[in-house]
Structures are given as structure tokens and as C-alpha cells.
Amino acid sequence: MMAADISRRRFVGASLLAGGGLLLDIAIPLPAHAAQASAGEPRVLTAFIRILPGNRFVIGGKNAEIGQGAKTSLPMMIAEEFDVDWDQVTVEQTHADQSLFGAQSAGGSRTTPREWLPMRQAGAAARAMMVAAAARQWNVPEDGLTTGSGIVTDRRSGRSVAYVDLAPIAAALAVPDPASLKLKDPADFRVIGKPIPGVDTPAIVAGQPLFGIDHRQPGMLHAVLETSPAVGGKLKSANLDEVRALPGVRHVVTIAGDGQAESLFDGVAILSESFWSANKARESLRAEWDDSTQLGFSTQGYAVQAAEALKGAGAGEVLRKGDIDAVFAGAAKTVTARYEYPFLAHGTLEPQNCTALFRDGAVEIWAPTQNPESGRGLVAKALGIAPDKVRINLTRIGGGFGRRLMNDYMVQAAAIAARVPGTPVKLLYTRQDDFRRDFYRPAGWHAFAAALDGQGRLVGLRDHAVSFGKDGTPTRAGELPAALVPANLVDAVLLEQTLLATNLPAGWLRAPGSNALGFVSQAFLDEVAQAAGKDLPSLMLELLGAPRSLPGEGRGPVFQTGRARGVIEKVMAMADWQGRAKLPKGRGKGFAFYFSHAGYFAEVVEVSVSEGQVAVHEVWAAGDVGSQIVNPLNALHQVQGSVIEGLGQALAGQNVTQVAGVVEQQNFDAHPFQRIDATPKINVEFVTTDNPPTGLGEPALPPVIPAMVNAIFAATGRRVRSLPVDLSAPA
Template identity: 70%
Template sequence: MSDQALLSRRRFISASLLAGGGLLFDLNVPLAQAADAPPVILTAFIRILPDNRVIIGAKNAEVGQGAKTMLPMLIAEELDVDWSQVTIEQTHADQAVFGGQTAGGSRTTPREWVPTRRAGAAARAMLVAAAAAQWKVPAETLKTGAGKVTDPASGRSITYAALAQAAAKLPAPDPATLTLKDPAAFRIIGRSIGGVDTPAIVAGKPLYSIDFKLPGMLYAVLETCPAFGGTLKSANLDEVRAQPGVRHVLTLKGDGQAESLYDGVAILSESWWSANKAREALKAEWDDSAVRGFSTDGYDRQAATRRGGKADADIVRTGDVDAAFAGAAKVVKADYSYPFIAHATLEPQNCTALFKDGAIEIWAPSQNPENGRALVAKALNLPPEKIRINLMRIGGGFGRRLMNDYMVQVAAIAAQVPGTPVKLLFTRQDDIRRDFYRPAAWHGFRAAIGKDGALTAFHDHFITFGRDGKPVRSAELSATELPAGLIPNILLEQSLLETNMPTGWLRAPGSNAIAFVTQAFLDEVAEAAGKDLPTLMLELFATPHELPRGNNAPPFVTARAKGVIEKVCAMANWQGRKALPKGQGKGFAFYYSHMGYFAEVVEVALADGMPQVKTVWVAGDVGSQIINPINALHQAQGSVIEGLGQALAGQKITQVAGAVEQANFDTHPLQRIPDTPAIHVEFVKTDYPPTGMGEPALPPVIPALVNALHAATGKRIRTLPIVPEMFTA
């Protein structure tokens, strides 16, 4: 059954989120069930077919992180069906029915661990209640399994399909009254289950948003000012309209916001190829006078000037930092930096829309669909209920598709051609030159070491981008950044430069860069103190602490950090590192992000003047349960590969006259298969609720890599990306 059929049946259900985070469903409309009858809907997520198969809706968009498989696993476990009975379908976007559907920040697992299981448990309880009523026995005496209810006393059993009609007439139980399974009884959670879409992906079937087509659809390309924020002055629209295959040439008036819409010229044609060829004839004149002054060279000059001066503001100041440095036995200083980088998703941005009868339907590869709904509603002056968003399989997100510019752009185009479906598709050049980039930054570090070799003070002058005292998106430095909270004297301060570059969340936002600079600098501090970095970190975590993190996040638990550090050092034979041949080295790093604790060791050698990563060891603590072990392994390995690519592949976005210079994978390359090392992953299970796996394994690999390079070559890498010249100077 299609997604459309599933969701047209919303008239049979209503759903609401309870204050405690559970899901309560009012299911008081019965459905007749003949042999060829439609399924009985028990909840917004569960439909039971006459042959006892179960269709489970996956509410979050699939970005490759495994949520489309993992969330139904939680439901199926508590529903007590065999996985072989389950068919998974993607839901559409509707937070009133399905709750939050954002796919980002590794929040899906911690957010859904209890409520989604309760959705399955509620349906199971209703089925058991129906069987108990039919057999006139107490519900608590009945058992479930493999999609059946069994009465142990009599030996009777009955399928869920036979009970579904009666169960659908019952009120849903209060989630607070439900007893969830003991983990010892799990039969699905904790099993390695392949991705639901993997067979179709391997077979090359059309599955992704870029593959989606509608009858009569036109293809659109969009030209905007190369310099972010420039406005359209004029264009040879009639000449472009005369190009082969072109059906429409439209102008878009933007609101000056990258998140929604810049001024642009849209070309619509019968094929994407002809639309893009017609674009070559476009001659547009842009007013970019207000944004031409921004450039990478200018940022570097400003940062160099600001580094030696007074910071704009404190982020956090504790203790007496000046006195600690004045009384230090040793002071370590170093400057670090990293560039803007693009997301470079393999599937370029795209979106399809149909505007008809005052409403719009959108097929979107969005990680954050409700934000897109709000932006489209504002751009088209539509009520949100007139906007339907169908979630499509995403060919790489990494945070890029948390932004919904492509959704607003295609909506603005489709609204000008009512009744005609339109697919907007970025070229690779569009995708890299119109991204929301990981922001660049500069760090001026100082650390004070006491006579006993202990770290006594830490100072970071953080220079990044912002305006009016507020950093741009994803350029924040947390006041709780380690070693804050672990030593008495901390000064984290920031200075802000202006930019026109749109910035956004890149996988492990903030952490992907902050881990590099802090853990690489602390490796320098450890060396100056006569110890290695694992020893320094274990000393900092020696006293049991639970450090508050704010924003309703769980506290940082030092014992969990110690656990993964000790684990990875054992995995990698850290104590035997000095026996490595000359020119080889191992490096270590620890980082906490997105509620995950990860420690990693990289072994590296220099080959033809460039690092060759031989092996990476990863130890992670994401709580008490690994829901889908094979997916968790893949997420950790993928994070390591992506992090190595950010450091080694040459990823760097530069800007001249307000515009990005890079345009494709030749100038913003990705990590390649031959460069991928052996990656060994083990998990340290602890008695805490499970958390996400999409991001926290990435940040430590970059500092572990540069620390390994120092061990192998004696050279400190303090800026990215890593290039051969760093080893010949």
C-alpha cells in the first residue's frame, strides 16, 4: 500500500503527544475486515493486514543513519511480532500525528527510545485486551509472541489479524500504565538487521528524491548571484525563453535570507539537460556591491590582527586565570585554525512540488520538514495545513538538509505555474557554491602547568564569525567545553568577524572542529608536562563528577569518559606504541558530543610525503543498548571515514569577492575507498539510556590523526586540511 493510502486513513485516528512524551491514540472507529479487506489501523504507526503481516510507519526521513529501520524495530519489539512479518513504509511529515520528525543532532534515539516503544506496547496491550474479552480470562494471564496472543492455561492462540478489528474498537491505554519489555527479553532490539532500503539501493532502483518523477513534470534550474546576498538587476529572459525545450523562464524575488530565498532566475524545461543547457545562454546582471568585500584573505588578515588584541566578550571565566598563568611552572601557547568546508552530499539538493487549487504538495529530501513547512507558508502566504510534505529518501544529509532553501525555492517556482509539477535540481556546482558551510575559525590557546605537572589554567581566544555579539549558526563555543569544569581557572572568550557566507550544521556540528583544536593542543600540553594525552585526560577525569551541560542535556559523567579511554588504549595496544618503526606513530583523542563518549587511536605512516592511515581504533559509550549493532558499526566507521576526509582529502572552501571559488569534487574532494584504513569499533555498555550514533564518533578521529602525525614526524599540525608542504618545511 502506498504512503498516500496509509495517510488518507487519518480519518480513522487522531493522535496527540502527552506531557510525559508518550503517544496516545483515539481509535474508536471500527473497520470491517473481509478476506481482501484493507488493514486495520491500530495506531498512527501500525496497521495489521488480514494475513497477519504488519505495516509499520517510519516517521523520520532516512538520511543513511538507519532511522527508517531502527524506529520500526522499537515498535516491532514491543508489539511482539517477528521481524519477518514487518513491512516498513515512510510516513509523510505531520508532527501533529507523528510527533517530532527532525533527523539531526543524533537526537532520534534518545528522543524516541521510550515513546516509540510505547506505541508498540500500546497496540500489543489493545490486542491482548481483545483476546482476554473474547476468551473471558484476565489479560495479565496471556502471553504474546510472533504476532499471536496465547493462553498458557488452555493452550489456545489467536493471531493479531483475527483480533485487530475488536482491538481497534478499544480505547488506547495510558502510556504511563504500560510495562515495557525487560531488555533480557528483547528479540529484535540488539539484533543486526540490514537497512530496509538496502536491497533496492544495491539493485539501483529509483528510490531517492532525485529519482522521483510525476506525469507532466517540468525540470527547473535556478541561477542566483555568485556572491551571497546579491540582487538581480536585469537578465536576457527572452533570449533564454527561445532556447530548445524551455517552457518558462521566471524571476524570483528573494527576502535576502539564504535559508529561504535569494533573488534568482528559474529556467523550466521538459528535461533537466535542456534546462541546464539553456542556462548557458543566461546573462544576468547582479548588484553585489554590498557583499563583494568578503574574502578568505580578508578574514585571515582580520583574525591575525584580532588574535593579539582584546577579545569582544567572555564565554566563561572561572577562578583567577591571570594569577594561574603568572605562577605557572610552564606555559604552553599555540595558534590553531580550520577552514570553511561544504557538506558535498553525493545527491545534490533537489525538491519536487505541485501547486494546485491554493495548496501545495512537496516531495522533499528534508531532515527538518516542519521548518520547511513554516518557510514555505511564509513565502507563499499559505496556511500550514495547505502544505503537504512527503518525505523522500535522502542521498546524504550530514546536516545540509536541515536547511530547506531548496523547498522554498521550488515552492516559489511551482506557485508561478499552477497545476504543473516542478522538480528543482541543483548542479554539483550549485550544490557546493550555494551551501551552508561549516564556519572557519581561529583559536589562540594558552595552558598553565603547575610544578606537579598538573594542568592549572586553560585559555582560548576563539575568533569566528557573527554580528551584534552573536556567533553565526554552528560557530558557537560552549561554556562547558572541556577542560571547563575540571580545573579551577578557565577563560574562554570570543571575537567575531562579519561574513556573508551562509553557515550551517555539519555532521557533529561545532564538535567536528572544536575537537581537533582542543585535543591537539592538549596533546601539546601533555607532552610539555612529561606525559601522554590519555594520562592527562584520565587525570582530569580521576575524580567522579557529573558536570551539567545545560539545554536539558544529561550531565557529562567522568566515569564514562574514563571507560572509553581505557578501552581504546587496550584495543590499540597504546603502551606498545614506542615499538613502532621510525616514521610511524599512534595518536589518541577523546571527545564527548551529542551525548556520546568516544575515544580513538589512529596509527599513521608517511608515504610519498602524505599521511597513510593504517588503522583506527574506536571505543564508544552510547548507553545501555546498541539497538541495531550492524548499523551502529557502520555509523562509527562512516564517521571515521568522513572525519579523515575533512583532514586529508583537501576539503577547504575559499571565498573571493563574496563568492565561493570551489565548484566540484576536484576542488573540494571526498575521501576515497583506497584511502580507507582498517577501522575497529567496540562499545562500552553502561547503565544509561541509549543515545545516537550518527555523529559522536567523528570528532576524535581528526585530533587523533594529527597527534599520530606528531608522533611519527615530530611536526605539529595546527591547521587543516593537511597538505604535503606541512612535512617538507
């Protein structure tokens, strides 16, 4: 375990509440390794603990909850070190304020590594104050006192006192220096490591309002926003007066955009007494747009450009190492293949929405955002106000997957509310809005080549990747990392990239970049393994070699080959990989490994293929995310959800297409997701290693797609090199 590097502390306050409770407001700087993992984010974290009459405890859940379980797991860490029972705890969502709570973003699977020590230290500091208060009350040394279930006990005399009764004394004490705190040995954990249901689950099952779409304010108006069908078009004219005269309509206003998808494009907002009447009035809106600069963008055009680009060298080199030309010239065998994948939409079940109230030069917002501080800055800039004039209340998020790291809907709601000061405005996207105004996972094309020596060893690798970007800079999730597995394991490598122009804004979708790169790299390596007379796990183990550390992707952690080997060997045993030859004709198992977001996952998928239809029967997933699984129940759900989402991307027919700058998909019928009846049995096991815990929201997704297409090859002898899978198309 990496030690915390803490040399100072900041005491914010401890004070009595009405009724005898105690508010502990504890600020603890991030440990060095967590701060490095979240560069640019605040290094101070504040955890609130309220002690209530009846010896009950309210713990603040500071991060946005998108189903990843942070609202449960972070308070679990505090409760563990505070030494209270989980059934004594109530969790409340905090508002967004990084000056009080530290980083509150939810993305990149960074929450657990960032908060693992600070959250525990916050709980341990509060416990230390309880012990110090008891020692002062009884006039005894602290070293003879123990805690448990929110009670301090004196081992010598046997007397005990509840935390709530120590509140008046504890309120006068200083928060201890985090460096002086002794955290629990994991062997003594009573909350961490236990399968605990999500704190919001009962309310969700009961249909109680938790989500942004549920939010209501007295006197609230409902808004819809019409923008150019071709992303980025500018408003020329519209029949505003005609729409204003329609039943229920209270206001029709134009919004002048700044040309940035992250904030505002030109639009017409219709405000009405109900969403139904606002959206009905929208049907009568006739807007003319200047979309002349968007008309040339199309799916067909991208494919033609990519095919032409792949005929030659890349526009830029990402990585060149070794004498790549000599290695290929002297190769005993070469393998080449081209792979491609489409644009994808996030398709969150809860459409984008935000409620905003502008008054007295300030705005209050209720938003399902994964990245509130970015939204605060964008709103402040759009309205011309100071950031501290923007208050953001976090709501539960009905699906994010990276879409709500972008806060365009927040800026739009605030801009509309600023036109009707004093009136709350709720902006809600229709499903069509949501699909056409997404930040899409970018499409990509790859031309691979591998060189094998006389012993069947992979000695050279080339990849010319085509994706999207501008001025030589790839768009979000369009990067080709120099540390791509297996480029980091091969001595002679050439990675090149060519970037195409697009009007579609790109964004992060669960396991950004990796969700596509895992498919192309591991599916191609399966081809290489076959050419070498091996299976893919054997090739991977050969490439990994002895345990060692190699550079990771981008700003990420190092890649440890020993951890990769551990999950590969684990999943091979789980899935009876060696017995796969016993499967009947038309049935096969495929394997893949990937390292992303600091997590190591190897997966095996078993499929059958009949009359061109793929049925996935079972999936085995082995993961290494460090020394501790905070909440095993949620961890299981995260891996299962990742597997299901990955299979949906590959099999359900997801594909965003574009004609004349306009996205064609408008609903789930044209961009479907995995259904219950197509979901296989999913087996999950974790390999525990002596490394700091890492996040689980993303790393289990990338391997499932290549494992599945490799299984299709095992079952049919047919390679799948394009997504979504379509076995009716010519091979």
C-alpha cells in the first residue's frame, strides 16, 4: 500500500447542532498518489459527518451518483474508520462545491483511487475526536479506550459512552493531524468489503423522485430547445410570434450560441406551463438555419476518406521504435487486417435535463451532472457572472456513461432562465434531441500489420489509425496511445494516425478510447496468434514475459505485466479454456485481455452461431483492481453492467450514421441496447494484489467485445472486423 504523503491539515470546523448533534466538517488534503491521478483537481477534501440524537449518523455523499455506487461506497469508507455500524448511517447527497468537498467529478474510474485514503482519514479523524472526548470526560489515557458501533468503551473499567453524548466535548476539540491517524487493518473491516445495497435503491424501487427529470420548483415553466438538425448550424429566422400565440406558451426566446457544443449553439426556446404543451408548440415552429458548412459531412464520406488515407502513411507518427522496416523485411510471416467501428451515442435512459432559477444576478441549478465544476465555469462564462454566483445541486443521474461529463444542457437551461428572471425553468430534451445532440464516441479505422519470426514470435507491429480531430489534435476518445497493448510489449513498432474533419462533437463513452481500441487490438492479435500456431492467451503470456512495469496510457498508471498475467491465468481456469475443443460444432470460446483506467481484466466469452445469428451463452471475467473491493455487491454489478453494455455495442446494432451533417438516429429503435433475453450468465472473480484500490466503472468493458468476436471465429471460422456485428454481410 502506498503511504499517504500528508504534511499539513486544514481545520474547517466542528460545532454543535440544535438538539445535541455534532457537525464534523473535516478537511484533509489528498495523498500524493491520488493527487497525481487527478491532476488539475483540488487537493483538499471535506467530509461532513452529522451526529444526531439517538446516536445516529448522517454522512454526506459528495460525488455525483450515476449508478457507479459512489454515494454508497464513499460513505462506507468514512463509516468504517469512524467505527459505526452501517445501519446507524443515513447518507445524504451534498451539493456541488469543490472548495468544501474537493473534486466531485464522476468519470474515468477515478473516484475510488482518489478518495480511498482521504475518506478513510476523514472517518478516522472523527473517531479520534470521540476517543479524545471520552478520555477528557473520564480523565483517563486514550490508549485504553476502544470504539465500535458508535460507542467508546474503557477496557479498564468497562464503562462506555455513545458518540452522541460526547458531542459537547468533541465540539471543542481540534481535528487531529491526518498524519497522526492510524487507519484500520483491513482484517478488522466491518463495513468495507461487505456487500451493501445502494442507498438509493429503496427510493428507486418505490418510484420516489431522485433524478433530475423528477425535479420540481413552484411556479416552474417547462422548456424545449430547438437547434439546427445539422450540428452547429446558425439560426437565420423563425416564426416566433406565431408560436407565442399557441395555447399554454408563456415565452419564446432565441438563444445566441457561441459555436461550442460544450456550451451553446443557436436555438429557439419555447417555455410553457407543461412539457407537453411546450413540445406540442414546437411542432409549429418553422426555423430556417444556415447549415452550409455542415452539409458535406456524412458517414459515406468518412468511409471514403478513411479508405483513401489507409492506402498510404499516416499524417503523423504516434510511436516509432526499433528498426520497423528491417523487422518486416526479415519476417518469416506477416499478418495484415483492417478493422473499423462506428460512431456511438450514449443513449442514457434519462434524457438530458436541467432546472435553473436566475434571480438577483445569480443562478441556482438542479442538474444530473457528472462534472459539476466544469458546468459552473461554463454557466458563469455564458451568463457573464462570477462562478460563486452559480449554485449547483446534484441530483441522481439516470445514466451517464460519460455523456454528463459535458454540461451543455446545464448552460442551455441557465441561458434560458436568464431570459425570465425569477421564474424556475426546467429544460428537458426529447429522445430525438438526446440522440442528435450527443457527444459521440468517434468512429475509427485501423490498418494493422504484424511481423512474426521463425519461432512464431511477434517481433513487429504497425497500426495506421484513422479517426477525427483538428489541427493535428485528436478529438475526445479519438487518441491512439503510444502505450497501447501490445505496442508496449513489442520491440519494433510504428503507430501512425490520420485525422478527419467532422461537425459531430465527440465525447467520452464508458471506457473512452479503450472501448474501441480493445476490440481492434485484441481481435487482430487473435489473428496473429492463429498465424503463429498459438492461442491468444498463450501469445499474450509470451509477450508479457517476466513481471515488470511499463509506461501506461497517457497520464494513467504504469502497466504491470505481472498483474496482467494474473488475470489471464485466472480467467483461463474459470472458463476451462483448455477444454474448449470439446464444444460442439457452431459453438466456440474467445478470449481477450485489456488494461484501462488502472484496471486489468481478462475475459472469455462462449457463443453459438446458427443461421447467421449470434447467441452469447456465458461470460467469464477476471479482474485486478487492487487490494480491496470496497463493496462486493456493487463491484459485481459494475462488471456485469460493463459486459452487458459492451455486448450491446457489438451485437444490438448500435451505429450512429450521418447524412448532410445530420444524425439519422432518433430513438432506441435505430440505436438499440442489449435486451434481458439476450444477456448471458456472467461469472466474475477478482484477483487481489498489493496495490491501491482502483475504480470499476470502466475497465471490464473493453475485453468483452474482442472476446466475443474471437468466439465467433472459433465457432465459425469467420473473422469479424467491423462493428456492429453483421454476419449477413459478405465476409
